[in-house]
Amino acid sequence: xxxxxxxxxxxxxxxxxxxxxxxxxxxxxxxxxxxxxxxxxxxxxxxxxxxxxxxxxxxxxxxxxxxxxxxxxxxxxxxxxxxxxxxxxxxxxxxxxxxxxxxxxxxxxxxxxxxxxxxxxxxxxxxxxxxxxxxxxxxxxxxxxxxxxxxxxxxxxxxxxxxxxxxxxxxxxxxxxxxxxxxxxxxxxxxxxxxxxxxxxxxxxxxxxxxxxxxxxxxxxxxxxxxxxxxxxxxxxxxxxxxxxxxxxxxxxxxxxxxxxxxxxxxxxxxxxxxxxxxxxxxxxxxxxxxxxxxxxxxxxxxxxxxxxxxxxxxxxxxxxxxxxxxxxxxxxxxxxxxxxxxxxxxxxxxxxxxxxxxxxxxxxxxxxxxxxxxxxxxxxxxxxxxxxxxxxxxxxxxxxxxxxxxxxxxxxxxxxxxxxxxxxxxxxxxxxxxxxxxxxxxxxxxxxxxxxxxxxxxxxxxxxxxxxxxxxxxxxxxxxxxxxxxxxxxxxxxxxxxxxxxxxxxxxxxxxxxxxxxxxxxxxxxxxxxxxxxxxxxxxxxxxxxxxxxxxxxxxxxxxx
Numbered sequence: 001x002x003x004x005x006x007x008x009x010x011x012x013x014x015x016x017x018x019x020x021x022x023x024x025x026x027x028x029x030x031x032x033x034x035x036x037x038x039x040x041x042x043x044x045x046x047x048x049x050x051x052x053x054x055x056x057x058x059x060x061x062x063x064x065x066x067x068x069x070x071x072x073x074x075x076x077x078x079x080x081x082x083x084x085x086x087x088x089x090x091x092x093x094x095x096x097x098x099x100x101x102x103x104x105x106x107x108x109x110x111x112x113x114x115x116x117x118x119x120x121x122x123x124x125x126x127x128x129x130x131x132x133x134x135x136x137x138x139x140x141x142x143x144x145x146x147x148x149x150x151x152x153x154x155x156x157x158x159x160x161x162x163x164x165x166x167x168x169x170x171x172x173x174x175x176x177x178x179x180x181x182x183x184x185x186x187x188x189x190x191x192x193x194x195x196x197x198x199x200x201x202x203x204x205x206x207x208x209x210x211x212x213x214x215x216x217x218x219x220x221x222x223x224x225x226x227x228x229x230x231x232x233x234x235x236x237x238x239x240x241x242x243x244x245x246x247x248x249x250x251x252x253x254x255x256x257x258x259x260x261x262x263x264x265x266x267x268x269x270x271x272x273x274x275x276x277x278x279x280x281x282x283x284x285x286x287x288x289x290x291x292x293x294x295x296x297x298x299x300x301x302x303x304x305x306x307x308x309x310x311x312x313x314x315x316x317x318x319x320x321x322x323x324x325x326x327x328x329x330x331x332x333x334x335x336x337x338x339x340x341x342x343x344x345x346x347x348x349x350x351x352x353x354x355x356x357x358x359x360x361x362x363x364x365x366x367x368x369x370x371x372x373x374x375x376x377x378x379x380x381x382x383x384x385x386x387x388x389x390x391x392x393x394x395x396x397x398x399x400x401x402x403x404x405x406x407x408x409x410x411x412x413x414x415x416x417x418x419x420x421x422x423x424x425x426x427x428x429x430x431x432x433x434x435x436x437x438x439x440x441x442x443x444x445x446x447x448x449x450x451x452x453x454x455x456x457x458x459x460x461x462x463x464x465x466x467x468x469x470x471x472x473x474x475x476x477x478x479x480x481x482x483x484x485x486x487x488x489x490x491x492x493x494x495x496x497x498x499x500x501x502x503x504x505x506x507x508x509x510x511x512x513x514x515x516x517x518x519x520x521x522x523x524x525x526x527x528x529x530x531x532x533x534x535x536x537x538x539x540x541x542x543x544x545x546x547x548x549x550x551x552x553x554x555x556x557x558x559x560x561x562x
Contacts, residue, residue: 089168114142129153211256277358285366379448424491450475524548
């Protein structure tokens, strides 16, 4: 039914550009005179007489009908007035907006008193401010929402009910005043008063309902007398493209557009721009790099435009008590003042440009290692106390820390280390001079190296060590000492082949030992590929080659070739 009403209204609009005639009512077309009537030919006085007679009869009938109506009252659904409205349909009453009410929303809801039999309602909206503005709308209910984006101004509206194709009387016209077509945008980022360094911010704002575009202005003055950017776009953010000046405050604002509507300007926000010197990027040392020696080279990337650098070195990242605080014009600095070995240092640098300082760089760290370690051990063998002293270069020791840890324990046996070779030769010479078996004498030396737990010394349940690490660290557990013994024996000129022995038993900790081949040995032995290897216990003093700890009885044994 709503579609039928709209079609009728469209038809009426075609017939009457200004709407249906208020005199004739909807659907009543005033007949034009025929050509014969205009010219007066083809019809005589008789024809005119008959026409006048019909008019007299119609008038008489109308008078009688009106008299009857006055006596009996109106007859609903039958009597139509001269303007084409049904006299039985009541005049509707406007419910909202109130007359002359100011509306501040982009859409307006018109409502009126409902009439039960109405199949639809016909509305007419006009404007006092826009010449020729006219909206004909139909609604199946007693309200209608104007979704059109209207210009600000004063609007007049009326409504009437439609029953069985007949239009009721026009309501009493009321007006509403539309003051806000579009809301002003709300700015969101950067926050008002933000300070920007070295780059302009991306300007962002909130979406406005019904807006199609936004206009953005950026100025160097709060009154916007000097406009730097003035753009119109449909997005909600914009990256300014002008060239900023150091130490300048900039102002920006946004308005919403829906042609031809334009909202008021948003609030004006400001941001300041400052040229900041970029911080240097460190080259090295970084990430706790181990360095050796009395000189440490601190190196960083040069900063464009920088005329100097400040360098700080301290024992903590807080730089509260600096070991070094100096300046240089170069992009590197050689640290030559005495530092404490076996200590981690932090360092940082910042750049200057014509009196302006950059932020500090990231923090670099280096570990000043011991250039030469002194190692010495005492142990008991054959009723005598023996001692051995040697040195280990930091350059040999620290790289071992970077090696991956594996549970292939034979990989920790080292055959090409000069320090181990020198120690093995010294122990062999001492043994031969005193009439002892070199392999058993070396075994007693390794037994004299303290047994230490990985969890205690490293915080890890298992941390296999290389032989030099065991010597420098002052001890190790069973696999560490087994690898040390196997490595030292491998440097002996005599034919003493070795294997690793891995003992396991369900529910208990395993154990590592060494097997050594050679004539003259006896005791617990294991055969591997046709050769006999005698058990060597490395963890405790007093165990000779072939002597076997009874607590290992019943363990499964795995022979591992070195």
